[in-house]
Amino acid sequence: xxxxxxxxxxxxxxxxxxxxxxxxxxxxxxxxxxxxxxxxxxxxxxxxxxxxxxxxxxxxxxxxxxxxxxxxxxxxxxxxxxxxxxxxxxxxxxxxxxxxxxxxxxxxxxxxxxxxxxxxxxxxxxxxxxxxxxxxxxxxxxxxxxxxxxxxxxxxxxxxxxxxxxxxxxxxxxxxxxxxxxxxxxxxxxxxxxxxxxxxxxxxxxxxxxxxxxxxxxxxxxxxxxxxxxxxxxxxxxxxxxxxxxxxxxxxxxxxxxxxxxxxxxxxxxxxxxxxx
Amino acid sequence: xxxxxxxxxxxxxxxxxxxxxxxxxxxxxxxxxxxxxxxxxxxxxxxxxxxxxxxxxxxxxxxxxxxxxxxxxxxxxxxxxxxxxxxxxxxxxxxxxxxxxxxxxxxxxxxxxxxxxxxxxxxxxxxxxxxxxxxxxxxxxxxxxxxxxxxxxxxxxxxxxxxxxxxxxxxxxxxxxxxxxxxxxxxxxxxxxxxxxxxxxxxxxxxxxxxxxxxxxxxxxxxxxxxxxxxxxxxxxxxxxxxxxxxxxxxxxxxxxxxxxxxxxxxxxxxxxxxxxxxxxxxxxxxxxxxxxxxxxxxxxxxxxxx
Numbered sequence: 001x002x003x004x005x006x007x008x009x010x011x012x013x014x015x016x017x018x019x020x021x022x023x024x025x026x027x028x029x030x031x032x033x034x035x036x037x038x039x040x041x042x043x044x045x046x047x048x049x050x051x052x053x054x055x056x057x058x059x060x061x062x063x064x065x066x067x068x069x070x071x072x073x074x075x076x077x078x079x080x081x082x083x084x085x086x087x088x089x090x091x092x093x094x095x096x097x098x099x100x101x102x103x104x105x106x107x108x109x110x111x112x113x114x115x116x117x118x119x120x121x122x123x124x125x126x127x128x129x130x131x132x133x134x135x136x137x138x139x140x141x142x143x144x145x146x147x148x149x150x151x152x153x154x155x156x157x158x159x160x161x162x163x164x165x166x167x168x169x170x171x172x173x174x175x176x177x178x179x180x181x182x183x184x185x186x187x188x189x190x191x192x193x194x195x196x197x198x199x200x201x202x203x204x205x206x207x208x209x210x211x212x213x214x215x216x217x218x219x220x221x222x223x224x225x226x227x228x229x230x231x232x233x234x235x236x237x238x239x240x241x242x243x244x245x246x247x248x249x250x251x252x253x254x255x256x257x258x259x260x261x262x263x264x265x266x267x268x269x270x271x272x273x274x275x276x277x
Numbered sequence: 278x279x280x281x282x283x284x285x286x287x288x289x290x291x292x293x294x295x296x297x298x299x300x301x302x303x304x305x306x307x308x309x310x311x312x313x314x315x316x317x318x319x320x321x322x323x324x325x326x327x328x329x330x331x332x333x334x335x336x337x338x339x340x341x342x343x344x345x346x347x348x349x350x351x352x353x354x355x356x357x358x359x360x361x362x363x364x365x366x367x368x369x370x371x372x373x374x375x376x377x378x379x380x381x382x383x384x385x386x387x388x389x390x391x392x393x394x395x396x397x398x399x400x401x402x403x404x405x406x407x408x409x410x411x412x413x414x415x416x417x418x419x420x421x422x423x424x425x426x427x428x429x430x431x432x433x434x435x436x437x438x439x440x441x442x443x444x445x446x447x448x449x450x451x452x453x454x455x456x457x458x459x460x461x462x463x464x465x466x467x468x469x470x471x472x473x474x475x476x477x478x479x480x481x482x483x484x485x486x487x488x489x490x491x492x493x494x495x496x497x498x499x500x501x502x503x504x505x506x507x508x509x510x511x512x513x514x515x516x517x518x519x520x521x522x523x524x525x526x527x528x529x530x531x532x533x534x535x536x537x538x539x540x541x542x543x544x545x546x547x548x549x550x551x552x553x554x555x556x557x558x559x560x561x562x563x564x565x566x567x568x569x570x571x572x573x574x575x576x577x578x579x580x581x582x583x584x
Contacts, residue, residue, distance in 0.1 A: 011390055018382050022462065023399045026406070028425055029414045045423050087312070090305035098302040106306075113317060114513065115568055117520045119544040120324035120561035123332075123554050125316065127323075147316040150309065179301065208407035210523035215549060226409040230527050233413055241417060248410040259405035260398065 026252075033057070033245035056242035057250070066247055068221065069228035076138055076224060077206040080145040084153050084202045085195060087146065092157035093183060097166075110151040122215050129216065136219050144212050149202045156201065160194025161187070200258040207254055225251050325565070327558035334552030347559035357560065359535065360543040361567075363450065367539060368519045371457040376511055378458060379465035384499075386466070387473040397470075404463035412527035415456045419443055443529050449536045453525055460524060461517070465510050472506030473499070512575065516568055540564055 028047065036053040060066055095103055125144060126135060134140030164187055172182045188195075210226045217223055223231075229251060232244050328347055332340040351357050382400060386393055403411065418424050419442040427439045442452040476499065484494050500507075522541040525531070531538035531546075540560065548557035 008390070011385055011388060014381070015385050015390060015396055018378075018385070019396060019399050022402060022459070025414050025418055025459070026402050028418055029410075032417055045425055045428055047425070087309045091309045094302040094305040100302040102302060102306055109313070109318070112321070115516055115565070115572075116321060116324075117541060117544070117561050117564045117568075118522070119541060119548065119557060120327075120565065121317070121320045123327060123548055123558055124320035124323035127554075128315070128320065143312060144316060147312050150313065204405070208409075210407075210409055210526075214523075214526075226407055226523075229409050229413060233416065233527055241423065244413060245417065248413050252406050252410050255405040255407065256402070259401055 029245055029252075030249055032241060033249045035242060037240070037242055053242075056246035059240075059243040060247040060250065063243065063247070065220065065223070065228045065231075066225075069223055069225040070250070072138065072222055073207055073225040076141055076145065077203050079138075079142045080149060080206040081199050081202045083142065083146040084149050085199055088150055088153040088157055088198070089191075089195070091150075092154050092161050093187065095154065095158040096161035106154070110155060113148070113151045118211055122212060125212075126215060135216055136222065138222060141213060141216050141224075144216065145206045145209065148212070149205055152205070153198050153202055156198050157191075157194055160191055160198075163194075164190045197262055200262055204255045204258055324558055325562055327555055328562040329559075330555045332554040332558070334549070334554060340555070343555070347556050348563070350556070351559060351563065356535065356538075357543060360538045360540050361563075363536070363538060364519060364540040366450065367454060367457065367537075368515060370454045371461065371518045372511060372514045374454070375458045375461045375465055375514060376507075379462050380469055382462070382466045383469035383473055384495075386470055400466055401463045403460050408460070408523040409527050411456065411460055412524050415459075415528060416443065419452060444533050446533055446536055449529060449533055453528055453537050456524065456528060457518065457521070461514060465514060468506060468510045469503065472503045476502045508576065512572060515571065515575070519564070519568055 031047055031049055033056050034052050034054070035049040036051075036055070039050055039053075091106070094100065095106060129135045129140050129144075132140075134143070168186050168190075169182050172186050173179070177185070208226065209224075210230070213224045213227055214230075217227065229244070229247060232247070329342060329344060330340050331343050331346075332338070386397055386400070390396075406414075418426050421427060421439040421441040421444070426442070427436075430436045431439070440448060442448045480498050480502070481494055484498060489497070520541060521539065522545065525537055525539055526542055526545075529537045531542045541564075544557045544560040544564075547553050547560065
């Protein structure tokens with residue numbers, strides 16, 4: 001369909017407006033992280049810093065709690081991702097390949113777990129984990145994250161499994177390969193893009209998570225990066241915008257990098273999950 | 278004992294390998310089953326039940342079943358109803374405005390304009406950011422003295438004094454809603470875009486041959502074709518927004534004067550500031566009921582109008 005030049009022009013204007021709305025905030029955060037304290041005190045804020053000042057980053061890195069938070073977040077996110085992959089792959093395979101009664105049950109659970117407000121879950125979780133001495137520990141948070149990342153991981157992965165042609169597996173089984181062997185040497189390699197996408201998503205959701213961590217981790221030594229950042233904000237009056245902005249940028253980098261990778265696959269992956277689920 | 282001996286489990290009749298498949302499937306489910314039962318299914322049920330008790334924080338506190346006492350107390354708790362009203366305003370505003378904005382962007386990204394790839398990447402930024410960072414960032418943007426939003430408004434002479442968006446009684450909720458829209462737009466946009474790309478192009482060609490205007494094509498082809506995707510994503514957005522916590526917790530912590538106290542924040546305070554686990558769970562129960570009733574109405578109406 002031909003678009004008239006005037007309409008086309010309006011389309012570009014609209015796109016630019018959208019992109020400014022969606023992109024400007026991050027630009028401002030980055031620019032704030034590069035401003036000197038003196039510039040912050042100035043009257044008129046400007047998008048471009050007078051000169052690039054990286055002292056905010058070194059200040060942020062010198063902050064004890066921040067580095068520890070970074071370490072804790074990294075540990076928790078990696079452990080969660082590995083566990084989720086190990087647990088979700090067989091389930092996703094079963095969901096996509098077998099007609100079992102567990103299938104509607106699992107899909108029902110995936111839905112229910114989205115509807116319930118986490119407040120209803122976090123109180124009993126707290127009461128279950130406490131006698132096991134798992135509150136205020138990193139393993140405690142990891143298993144909670146694993147269970148609560150599963151719905152989305154399963155939803156994504158079963159779409160990817162369903163996309164692997166069944167004939168390949170049948171051929172392997174005719175050749176005498178066992179089911180396990182078929183999964184490991186036929187399905188897994190074809191599933192690599194799906195596994196990578198699922199891993200990135202799980203990592204990001206664990207890296208960004210706030211609520212469970214807020215309730216389950218009280219010890220300052222164990223706090224994750226989002227908790228540390230949130231506490232900085234709480235200390236109003238004393239708040240130093242420069243280092244806070246720098247720390248925020250650092251906390252965003254892993255997710256942004258993963259998203260850049262995922263960008264292309266996002267549309268197809270989500271929808272294939274949606275169609276199958 | 279004899280009963281078990283004389284009545285052995287009937288050996289499963291193998292019909293084209295189906296029971297075997299079932300057993301294999303259960304085997305594959307096993308590693309997920311225990312953690313999910315222990316940390317998801319059980320807490321859900323326990324959480325619902327907790328609303329009918331007087332459970333409190335602390336290690337050795339007795340918990341008693343008290344029936345509907347929590348709920349009758351809630352009925353007379355004005356602050357709780359205020360928070361519900363705020364929660365509903367927040368949920369509906371964010372979901373509807375976000376949907377309209379996202380649909381516009383998805384339509385634009387589905388045209389043949391240049392730099393679509395770049396635009397799509399930029400449009401994903403809010404999704405990739407941790408909610409806590411989003412909150413910090415918007416506090417910088419909306420800051421009364423250092424923030425660019427106030428600077429721009431003053432340059433344009435839309436206001437003569439700096440506005441304390443997040444601290445002012447009248448502006449706090451709208452400001453928080455704008456941030457909520459910003460955060461949720463990417464997910465909604467991408468989903469709608471995927472739906473748009475799934476529409477059969479020949480429908481538009483046929484309509485163009487019949488001389489249908491762009492508007493009538495949008496109204497008579499695009500919207501009906503997108504219906505399932507729209508219903509799915511708006512339902513999810515409704516649930517997510519109603520249950521949202523971290524963003525507003527860091528932006529305003531429910532202030533000023535409780536003007537942005539979403540139900541989740543209210544329940545969180547009840548549970549972990551005042552230690553009233555039972556009461557907080559009761560609030561959670563009310564939230565679940567509201568979500569389910571709301572979804573039931575919404576989905577029924579949508580599905581009926583489809584038929």
